[in-house]
Amino acid sequence: MIHFPAQRRGPLSALSIRLAAALGLVLAVVAVVYLERDGYRDVNEDGLTLLDCFYYAVVSLSTTGYGDITPFTPSARLVNVLFVTPARVIFLIILVGTTLEVLTEQYRTGRRLGRWRRTVKDHxxxxxxxxxxxxxxxxxxxxxxxxxxxxxxxxxxxxxxxxxxxxxxxxxxxxxxxxxxxxxxxxxxxxxxxxxxxxxxxxxxxxxxxxxxxxxxxxxxxxxxxxxxxxxxxxxxxxxxxxxxxAGRLLGLSTSAPPLIDVVEDLLTPGQGMALAMRSAERHEVGKSPRELESLVIALVRRGKVVTLADRAGAVIETGDMLVHVRDDRPTATTPTP
Missing domain, CATH: 3.40.50.720 (NAD(P)-binding Rossmann-like Domain)
Structure with missing residues (x-):
């Protein structure tokens, strides 16, 4: 299974937000109906309990509407017109939007996967x-x-x-x-x-x-x-x-020659001072000795093989050679503009 780089907000996070909004809307309707519970009646006409209010809120927002609980006072009917009905519309928008977002995310992921498979190369x-x-x-x-x-x-x-x-x-x-x-x-x-x-x-x-x-x-x-x-x-x-x-060799060097550990750590740590690098030999460098160059060359790579400067073949740079050298890797200081 392929996992792509994480986005700032994934589909699960968006879905959680929508579900929380829907739940908050249900609780708001429950609170309003419970405060006006005397203006509602059910088939038994024995008043509404808190559970009845939850039932009415869910049934109303989901547009099911069984009709077993109805508002009969003017104030309760006004609350339904001004609050419950708009809440029902918002609730449906949340549900439809969640479905569309999930489907859109699946489509987007599929396209992203197809594009990645077509373009991935030399990785x-x-x-x-x-x-x-x-x-x-x-x-x-x-x-x-x-x-x-x-x-x-x-x-x-x-x-x-x-x-x-x-x-x-x-x-x-x-x-x-x-x-x-x-x-x-x-x-x-x-x-x-x-x-x-x-x-x-x-x-x-x-x-x-x-x-x-x-x-x-x-x-x-x-x-x-x-x-x-x-x-x-x-x-x-x-x-x-x-x-x-x-690691064992480095531990041994730390005892016999401690400064060498600092040099090796400097070479391996980016941005600390020195770093190993490799570049192609330039035209004006061909025919020269690696020791004549300004940069500190420690080895050559010729036709895929490492040639040390101690070898006779490493005395002269040839066309196509790669130069392994030590470069200055310290971050350059930038002067702030006034």
Whole structure:
């Protein structure tokens, strides 16, 4: 099931407001009739109780009108003309408006779903919207990817609501099932990021994604244990990030070289000072050494493979190279206009 980004006020909220208005109208009519109860008579002519007033209000507003309770005094009839009859019209408007709004919302959702299915392409599928999944989404948005090109696959209802509240399209279900990934249009995707809570699930998701895409879509996965990384690569993942090993290395660095932790945290935290970035080599940079450039280049990406500056091949920039460099990511101060 596909969930679209949450709107400011959903159909259930609007329906609740209308139901509350209808109930308030019924209570208002009950109060007016109860105050004028001596001007009404029923078939037994024994006076109206509070329950009789509720009955009369509901029957009158719903235009049923059994006729077993009728106003007979001029004041009671005047109240019916000036208050009960307009309330009946308003009550019908509320009921009809609620029905029309529900039908309109269903039609709008259907059109939105059809338009999304026709246009979704080159998107990124996030399998799992836990801590890792949310961090991956944040990184994609910081790098300029539009929210409309991110699709979250998640089973948890809470995580689904968080994703739609963040303006993302979310699909309810397990990413290990081919039908769910097909609903996410995995064949048209640019990449699949696997951020599940267990390594077993990550392997199954990678196998399913590879089977559906024949290896044409890049698969990036995170695993907890390093021993599961080779299995995940064999399952079809192009890149595997070992979260536990990475955390362990950072913990070790925090003891032997504490300042390095600050540098790594700065690189990974947007807007703090430094950030890793990648760009295409410009024409005037071809033939030069990466060390000659003004920006701090730390590696080259050549024909899809990383070339470090320590390699002989990384001594000179070639046409088509991508430069991995460190950029200044501090927010620029804006001078307020007088």
């Amino acid at each position: 990124v599928i996030i399998c799992g919207y836990g801590t890792k999944g949310r961090s991956a989404v944040s990184a994609l948005l910081e790098n300029g990817l539009d929210k409309s090109r991110i699709v979250v696959v998640e089973r948890s209802g809470t995580a689904l609501r968080q994703a739609t509240s963040a303006g993302l399209v979310a699909i309810e279900g397990s990413a290990t099932r081919s039908s769910v990934l097909e609903e996410a249009h995995v064949r048209n995707a640019k990449a699949v990021i696997i951020a599940t809570d267990s390594d077993d699930a990550s392997v199954l998701v990678a196998l399913t994604a590879r089977q559906l895409t024949a290896g044409q879509v890049r698969i990036i996965a995170a695993v907890r244990e390093a021993e599961n990384a080779p299995l995940l690569r064999q399952s079809g993942a192009h890149h595997v990030i070992v979260s536990s090993a990475t």
